[in-house]
Amino acid sequence: HANVLVIGLGRFGKAIARELMKNGHEVLGVDTDEQIVQQMSAELTQCVKADTTQDAVLKELSVKDFDSAVVAIGADVEASILTASLLLQNGVENIWAKSNSEPHGRILRQLGVKHVVFPEKDMGNRVAHMVSGESLDYVPIDEDFVMVKAESPDSFNGKSLADLKIRSNHGVTVVATSKGDGQYQPAFPETIIQKGDVLVVAGQTQQVDKFCAIG
Amino acid sequence: HANVLVIGLGRFGKAIARELMKNGHEVLGVDTDEQIVQQMSAELTQCVKADTTQDAVLKELSVKDFDSAVVAIGADVEASILTASLLLQNGVENIWAKSNSEPHGRILRQLGVKHVVFPEKDMGNRVAHMVSGESLDYVPIDEDFVMVKAESPDSFNGKSLADLKIRSNHGVTVVATSKGDGQYQPAFPETIIQKGDVLVVAGQTQQVDKFCAIG
Numbered sequence: 001h002a003n004v005l006v007i008g009l010g011r012f013g014k015a016i017a018r019e020l021m022k023n024g025h026e027v028l029g030v031d032t033d034e035q036i037v038q039q040m041s042a043e044l045t046q047c048v049k050a051d052t053t054q055d056a057v058l059k060e061l062s063v064k065d066f067d068s069a070v071v072a073i074g075a076d077v078e079a080s081i082l083t084a085s086l087l088l089q090n091g092v093e094n095i096w097a098k099s100n101s102e103p104h105g106r107i108l109r110q111l112g113v114k115h116v117v118f119p120e121k122d123m124g125n126r127v128a129h130m131v132s133g134e135s136l137d138y139v140p141i142d143e144d145f146v147m148v149k150a151e152s153p154d155s156f157n158g159k160s161l162a163d164l165k166i167r168s169n170h171g172v173t174v175v176a177t178s179k180g181d182g183q184y185q186p187a188f189p190e191t192i193i194q195k196g197d198v199l200v201v202a203g204q205t206q207q208v209d210k211f212c213a214i215g
Numbered sequence: 216h217a218n219v220l221v222i223g224l225g226r227f228g229k230a231i232a233r234e235l236m237k238n239g240h241e242v243l244g245v246d247t248d249e250q251i252v253q254q255m256s257a258e259l260t261q262c263v264k265a266d267t268t269q270d271a272v273l274k275e276l277s278v279k280d281f282d283s284a285v286v287a288i289g290a291d292v293e294a295s296i297l298t299a300s301l302l303l304q305n306g307v308e309n310i311w312a313k314s315n316s317e318p319h320g321r322i323l324r325q326l327g328v329k330h331v332v333f334p335e336k337d338m339g340n341r342v343a344h345m346v347s348g349e350s351l352d353y354v355p356i357d358e359d360f361v362m363v364k365a366e367s368p369d370s371f372n373g374k375s376l377a378d379l380k381i382r383s384n385h386g387v388t389v390v391a392t393s394k395g396d397g398q399y400q401p402a403f404p405e406t407i408i409q410k411g412d413v414l415v416v417a418g419q420t421q422q423v424d425k426f427c428a429i430g
């Protein structure tokens with residue numbers, strides 16, 4: 001199991017720390033806010049109040065001994081950058097840092113942070129496709145490959161996936177289906193599509209967009 | 216195309232508004248911060264400075280005429296709840312609201328908001344699986360169905376997906392593969408797996424977790 005240092009316990013940092021604990025990993029949480037530290041003390045392996053922009057603080061926390069570190073400081077961009085810089089100097093290699101903007105993200109990468117994430121931006125892109133009604137969910141896998149949830153077109157009713165030849169006719173893969181109750185089952189060639197079924201479909205972005213636009 | 220009202224142009228609201236514009240929809244952005252409104256005016260169909268907790272403001276913006284509305288106000292929970300309540304009273308049905316916490320989300324749902332999202336929490340859960348090294352990416356599709364990116368096990372080298380019988384042996388579906396360059400191709404039975412390939416795999420959570428744990 002992994003031993004992870006999570007600095008900054010805002011909405012994002014808390015979610016990471018809790019999910020790591022749920023999956024059996026060890027987490028040291030750090031925040032400058034006394035109230036947050038008290039709240040999270042009962043949930044994490046350990047939780048301390050400290051300002052991670054001070055080198056002496058990082059040395060005292062023995063940051064080198066962790067498998068990875070997360071810098072989830074948001075609004076205070078200077079604190080985020082100072083903390084990332086000090087972690088790197090103390091020999092922490094596997095760093096994940098939350099970024100507020102393109103320039104912030106660029107600086108973190110230039111420092112040598114391996115993984116820079118834009119949580120609000122990524123979720124904003126995902127939700128935009130749902131708000132516009134294009135699909136029920138939209139998750140880019142890479143620049144040009146995407147997975148979506150979409151209602152099955154009426155022309156599919158009563159037919160099996162094998163009959164519909166979806167891969168050869170539309171160039172996309174049906175990964176799973178659901179009867180609209182939120183429970184997904186893996187898709188098989190003999191799966192019969194009924195009216196109102198929801199399909200999880202993956203493929204190249206252009207082909208998936210065309211598929212979602214069918215009736 | 217959709218006509219969407221986006222209230223609150225922080226990191227999340229901006230990302231939604233920009234993605235909607237990119238996909239050819241119309242967006243009216245609203246924020247109380249003059250600087251943000253000026254910055255976004257050039258990018259959105261229209262952008263106005265206004266405080267959406269005032270009913271007269273919403274009537275002036277003719278909110279009823281929009282296909283959907285997004286409430287992306289974060290820190291100010293009272294403003295988020297007041298705005299959602301007024302939108303509902305003005306007859307806006309399709310509302311998406313960002314929530315800061317479980318209690319905030321519960322109040323929004325009790326008011327009648329159809330879609331409540333927790334952007335930082337969802338991304339935090341996703342990133343936690345990457346930080347711990349369990350997988351290269353981890354996207355829950357529902358309570359018990361997940362899609363992950365994982366490095367292919369060494370025992371798969373040189374074999375085709377048909378030979379490996381992954382669905383019958385492991386109960387998961389290989390959706391796409393990549394040579395590690397970030398470009399994903401749809402998976403076919405005759406696809407041959409090489410050392411270092413990355414697989415996009417979907418299936419029930421327990422089976423996918425077991426699959427990721429193979430050598």
Ligand SMILES: Nc1ncnc2c1ncn2[C@@H]1O[C@H](COP(=O)(O)OP(=O)(O)OP(=O)(O)O)[C@@H](O)[C@H]1O
Pocket residue numbers: 007008009010011012013030031032033036050051052053072073074075076079335
């Ligand atoms: N130097 C620091 N050392 C440790 N923690 C810090 C430091 N500076 C800020 N923090 C903490 O980081 C947390 C996240 O920062 P902040 O709330 O500014 O960002 P945010 O992007 O709004 O967060 P989120 O979106 O995750 O809620 C806060 O709880 C804050 O107390």
Ligand SMILES: Nc1ncnc2c1ncn2[C@@H]1O[C@H](COP(=O)(O)OP(=O)(O)OP(=O)(O)O)[C@@H](O)[C@H]1O
Pocket residue numbers: 120222223224225226227228245246247248251265266267268287288289290291294
């Ligand atoms: N009553 C209001 N009407 C319109 N906009 C508002 C109102 N109250 C706050 N806002 C705006 O909402 C935006 C997002 O709010 P805030 O920055 O507090 O949340 P946040 O959760 O940190 O946002 P994000 O994570 O998306 O950056 C801000 O730009 C703010 O000016």
